[in-house]
Amino acid sequence: MIQYLYTAPSGVAVDILRLDTVDSLAPGNKWFKLLPNILAAEKAGAQCVISFGGAYSNHLHALAAVGKARGVATVACVRADADSVLSPTLQDAQDWGMALHYLSRSDYRRRHDAAFLAELKAEYPSAYFIPEGGSNALGAAGCGNIVDLIPGAGRAYATVVLACGTGTTLAGVASTIADGVSVIGIPVLKAEKFMAADISTLLTALGGDRGNWRLDHRFHGGAYARLPPSMAEYMQAFEHQYGVLLDPVYTAKASYAVQSMVDNHEFAQGSRVLLIHTGGLQGRRGFGLDVGA
Numbered sequence: 160m161i162q163y164l165y166t167a168p169s170g171v172a173v174d175i176l177r178l179d180t181v182d183s184l185a186p187g188n189k190w191f192k193l194l195p196n197i198l199a200a201e202k203a204g205a206q207c208v209i210s211f212g213g214a215y216s217n218h219l220h221a222l223a224a225v226g227k228a229r230g231v232a233t234v235a236c237v238r239a240d241a242d243s244v245l246s247p248t249l250q251d252a253q254d255w256g257m258a259l260h261y262l263s264r265s266d267y268r269r270r271h272d273a274a275f276l277a278e279l280k281a282e283y284p285s286a287y288f289i290p291e292g293g294s295n296a297l298g299a300a301g302c303g304n305i306v307d308l309i310p311g312a313g314r315a316y317a318t319v320v321l322a323c324g325t326g327t328t329l330a331g332v333a334s335t336i337a338d339g340v341s342v343i344g345i346p347v348l349k350a351e352k353f354m355a356a357d358i359s360t361l362l363t364a365l366g367g368d369r370g371n372w373r374l375d376h377r378f379h380g381g382a383y384a385r386l387p388p389s390m391a392e393y394m395q396a397f398e399h400q401y402g403v404l405l406d407p408v409y410t411a412k413a414s415y416a417v418q419s420m421v422d423n424h425e426f427a428q429g430s431r432v433l434l435i436h437t438g439g440l441q442g443r444r445g446f447g448l449d450v451g452a
């Protein structure tokens with residue numbers, strides 16, 4: 160589960176937590192985020208679980224898989240045109256029984272509006288709604304269990320680094336990691352204006368902010384799902400050297416960030432760093448890349 164990657168000349172040693180290998184149905188951070196939500200939906204007697212995402216969303220893909228496995232009906236509110244060709248992600252989701260509810264770009268932008276959600280709730284009266292990216296307190300609490308996979312709750316590490324889309328996974332990890340470990344989140348989109356506040360809100364819901372985390376906004380590469388050539392080259396070399404596939408949207412950027420920080424001597428000499436591989440390999444298909452064996 161934890162794989163050694165390299166020791167830099169400064170003595171900084173980097174390991175990787177392979178969440179990409181934990182669950183074939185909902186790999187990466189997904190099972191952790193979704194399970195508490197699915198249990199809540201079941202407890203509430205919801206007739207279906209609805210969430211939001213784009214055509215290559217790892218979150219929708221995993222929700223469809225978990226829904227099928229647990230016999231829970233799922234609906235995806237997708238940012239796409241009904242007449243566009245189905246992405247492999249949505250094709251899988253549909254094959255697993257997920258209903259696709261298409262939203263135009265302008266409607267999709269309203270996904271957090273109370274009025275828009277009220278309209279959707281009227282359409283699906285007994286549905287359980289999960290926000291885009293599984294970003295709610297239950298999802299964050301579930302991500303706290305990721306730390307169970309790290310011996311000693313991570314106390315051997317000075318720093319844990321992971322990619323952030325909404326910051327929910329970081330909130331969970333920061334809430335349960337051993338005292339003294341600092342957690343660095345690498346936003347994969349331009350998120351200076353909102354992500355830290357969103358994480359604080361989640362941490363408050365989980366019982367309080369321990370002040371053991373920060374975001375490093377240098378590595379988003381310009382936009383969500385945009386991988387600049389330097390990062391793409393790095394990703395290819397990494398995969399070749401370590402035999403670990405990365406996803407171009409999340410862990411490629413986090414891994415590049417770790418390497419840059421090692422090269423710039425930003426970690427204390429001789430300290431240990433844990434990079435979390437949060438999965439998302441199915442999304443490689445959107446980049447014309449294979450998803451491995």
Ligand SMILES: Cc1ncc(COP(=O)(O)O)c(C=O)c1O
Pocket residue numbers: 187188217218292294322323324325326327328329406409410437438439440
């Ligand atoms: C593969 C992968 N890694 C990381 C993340 C980021 O997680 P979060 O939104 O909790 O920050 C996501 C999005 O959920 C993801 O799909």
